[in-house]
């Protein structure tokens with residue numbers, strides 16, 4: 663990397679560089695986190711899967727909302743993108759009751775202020791997809807918030823706009839996934855604002871790291887669903903009785919290989935593109 667490129671920071675998964683005043687370089691590493699802890703072992707090519715899938719979905723959803731993607735680099739893990747002022751909320755849409763949504767429902771019958779019918783079971787499909795934003799915690803876990811808290815952070819008009827757009831994006835991608843035998847249970851989107859004050863879809867989009875994808879043929883409500891990708895890692899970590907705080911455990915080879923295969927499978931099923939073709943020429947996902 664040339665020394666004119668400034669390193670802005672490291673997320674759990676991505677390295678952020680400033681290319682100039684208007685452009686960023688986002689480089690997705692092969693780091694994997696589980697229970698919000700980054701593990702010491704990497705999953706080869708995971709960053710390429712996330713980068714390729716995001717670029718694919720940016721291309722597919724371009725008619726609904728503009729996005730930050732400017733160029734995809736040859737390494738398949740780096741994207742040049744517009745440098746934005748990011749909104750301080752994570753835009754989550756849930757079509758099914760899982761994760762923190764399920765926990766909140768059990769405790770209160772509500773998720774982010776949406777009162778839900780009584781008697782729903784874990785992983786059940788909701789009557790309608792709901793917008794359930796969260797704060798972006800600098801450290802620790804994100805916290806689910808309701809409309810009032812979200813509007814206090816971004817303004818009411820902006821809140822309504824991201825809610826509408828997030829729901830539209832979820833509907834569009836979940837319909838496509840359903841046609842491929844994959845349930846998009848929920849997803850997290852991040853938006854930024856450009857110089858003109860317009861919303862731009864940013865970060866990663868509709869990847870296994872930002873979404874719960876479930877194979878439709880194995881779906882059974884009434885309990886947790888096996889995750890498409892991180893299940894091997896989660897199961898292995900659970901089997902150790904690890905307390906889910908740093909440092910996380912090293913992963914054995916078979917867990918690494920199994921996890922890599924699942925990430926690649928998610929890429930291929932969702933895009934219909936062979937992962938080797940992506941490695942040879944990343945721009946195939948933009949066609």
Ligand SMILES: Nc1ncnc2c1ncn2[C@@H]1O[C@H](COP(=O)(O)OP(=O)(O)OP(=O)(O)O)[C@@H](O)[C@H]1O
Nearest residue numbers: 672673674675676730743744745746748854864865
């Ligand atoms: N176009 C953009 N302009 C500015 N910032 C962006 C843009 N796209 C993504 N980001 C930010 O880049 C970071 C991506 O890093 P990464 O995904 O590794 O972070 P994370 O672990 O999810 O969360 P955290 O940022 O809390 O570490 C996020 O903070 C995201 O908000």
Ligand SMILES: [Mg+2]
Nearest residue numbers: 673675865866
């Ligand atoms: Mg992220």
